Amino acid sequence: MEQWAFLSQIFQIFIAFCLFTTLYGKGNPLRSWAEYSYLAAGTAMSVMWAWTYIRNHAVIGLQAGELIWIPAIILGLMMWFRIYPKYSYISRIPIAFTIGIGMAWTIRTQIFTQFISQISATIVPLFDQGPMWLFERTVIAVGIITMMSFFLYTMEIKGPHLWSATFGEYFMYLAFGAVFAGTFMGRLGLFVGHMQSYMFPVWKQPYTIGIALLVFVVMLALERTGWGAKLSA
Amino acid sequence: MIGFVPYFIKVPQVNEFANTLTNISSVVGQFTIVIAIYSQYRRSLRFIRERRKGWVYNIYLLTFMSLMILIGFTWGEHNATYMWLVNSIVAPCSSVVYGILAFYMFSAGARAFRARSLKASLLIVAGVIVLLYQAPLTGSYIPGLSPYATFLTETVGMSLNRMFAIAIITGAIMLNVRMLTGRELAFLGFAREEES
Amino acid sequence: MGKEGVNLLKLMATYDKRWGYLLLFILVLLPMIKPIGMPISVSELTKEYYEQLQTLEEGDIVLDSWSTEYSGYMELKPGMIATHKYFIKNGIKIFICLGHPEGLALVGALLEDELKGYMEAYDYTYGEDYIILGFALPNQAATLAMATDFQGSVKVDWKGDSIKGTFLDRVETGADIDMIADFTTAAGNPGLINHIVLTFGTPMIQNQIGVSLPGSYMNLDAGLITGLLASTRGGSELELLIKEPGPGLIAMDAFTLGHYLLIILIVIGNIGFFGWTKKVSEEMESTTIR
């Protein structure tokens, strides 16, 4: 099995760099190959997940005598009628059912964790924890109020509202800048971590660099000769 | 809508029933993948039959996919071959597609952070301060930066988040109201069945 | 200004961003081949997280929730390794629940590849000190069931073996869990907060990826989570605190360089913008910031 593990490592590096050629912005066969492999594997995996899910819940549940799964399976099978356009209306029932459940689930959790707790977390004693606290909490409150005023659609923005909305908009961009930087850090960390898995242990380094160069050169060559666009999907 | 009531009402049976309903809806969802796969097969076959550009890749797609599903079904998910395929294709590719975001963030930042207007300037100022703070080297040598950056990420950022959370929920619930009364999506030939 | 000057400015304003990509690639790979070892500082956030960890005593039970897929693991890796090393070293009992089907791959990646030697060194064994429950937290309903009736809802571990006779016998409801350690790539599993933290007041620490940090700051401020480890940076800081250097510290060089490159390109872009774009045409580029 040793060589299989080794082969897997090398294959991983290769397919990864093939997919990295997406950055070049043009089609080439290496990229298409990687994309279609990933698509195939991803789809196969989702089929397996779906099957495992059904098995773990419905099938095992049925075997344990939980009859509640029978309607689940029936509804699930009703979806299959979509294959025949003539009977596709049957599938409306499970769709409607699921939308209802999904929407309900959304409201019931969001109204609390978001709406109420956020409002009540903003209402805090301001004066008892030093000037920095006062400043920060005031900024938060003012920020929320002004930004929210920017998002009032049905009122004409004029007078003091205009001031507040303009300030809110600027405030929002300030926040966007900060958040963007934070996001960049996250993504960079991700990429660095990913590259680390190809660079360590140290024996991988020559392979990684070699494959990276190879893919890069092949990509450029394909691009120059015009074969890249022809052969890609 | 049955799922929504029990959060407020103290009747344990209803609560349990709601959970079951959720599970049922997930199972129904999982069944639906069959249709998705069916349509994918049909699409790829049409590509191959009509010899459209990239049809060879579609052959590859179909064969590979069927093979992998077959392996998965016959030997189970913990089978070595199946795991090998998952580890050597899905794992690196998902990391790449995710990791590539660093590049996209990078170019979007380099492109958009130009002082066109006061708004964009604010964006830049905040962005650069936080970036400098986050870079470990300057983060540790210029301690004066830390309060500003923390202020920006935590205080200003949190303010935005709160506003977002409060604003979005009203919008979302209103959307539900529109759906339940059959306004939203109703014009799409999708009649008032949502009340289920 | 000479003609070359204008051309340079034009280049600065309109260079092909793919050069930037190439540079970033090189700057990330180089320090891995030849580490520079730039110093880093520890932020308040990580110190708080570490203090939370220190409140745990030997034998305490931690719900270890991994709601991340393989790709997010790349970012959380330093923090996950460091946190688990702390658990292992101090004899804290953990039961691992996955919140994502892809998490199964992480068991191999983290416990087998990274921590095996460490676990052997501290005699940390399966069944006695840690248990993997598998994909046990797929949704809120499952979390609720686990929190209200643990023994009724969880009977076997990920391989199908019974968990009777292990430390999990002590867990009846969420109140018997001493802490939740959540490693997540998004809002995480809201069920953990809704059904365990809010109901039983269990402290919860979270290791979050950079993108979802704003949401976590909010939860931290509202007291819903008690400790937060931010992305790779936080992980490497924790490595410093527990004195176990790992992948995070190596990553920091590349991290620094990547950040500087972006700042430099922003500066270049702005010079180019004022020097060229603005003069030549007042017409906006396709990207308009509203």
Next chain:
Amino acid sequence: MAELLFEIPGVESGRAFGLILILGIFILGIYYMRRGKLPYIRRVAAIDAISEAVGRSTEMGKPVLCSYGRGGFAYSVIAAMSILGHVAKTCAETDTRLLVPTGGSHTGYLTRELAIDIVKGQYTAAGKPEMFNEDDMPFLSGEQYSFTAGYVGMLVRDRPGAVIMTGGHSSEAMNIAEMSNLVGALTITSGTYVSNMAALACASDYIMLVDEQPAAGAYLSKDPEQLATIRVIDIYKVLSLLLIVVGLLVLNTTGNDFIRRLLAS
């Protein structure tokens, strides 16, 4: 947690106020809808840009790519569905090819079917059912990043003139936005969480911020009944602002915790 102000018998403690809020929004919503009085609506550039984007693609003879996200039936996906409906309508009327990548999550198989129904319905309503092509709505697996890879592949291959990416997209949104910028498409996006929005604001041409997305369906429909509901959203926003302001003032001047207790009830 603050002491409860009141409790309604039979209702889970600490959740009564939320129930009142939800019931309030339902009642107000239906009231305003019945009244059907058209309120003043501020223009929203990003939503106006949708028709512009479709028009631009039609002129250039390029397809339009419109996606609704990859989750289950969350609010953002539903909102995006209604945007998709409008885009499909315009596309059907102007004979523009519409591409809709679907899939991307193990909770999203049903959403895919709904999306197909919607697009098909629009084409049928425009009297061109034969124009609808299910091949243009490919299923790109149930795995997030293989969906993304496929999506980006579609961008590279088909080079759409406009990309309207709304709904429940998460981290892959940046991939799509930057790539569509690289292939020269007009990009209209919307974020579902803050860090995503910040990044997309930098990457895309137009972005629907915060709750512009759930409002978009009503806005696009130009139906007075639906537009009236936007008014209700505003009322709730003002209400929450008032709660914050009054709560802060009362708490800090008199030390009365009234509002927080009310909220926690």
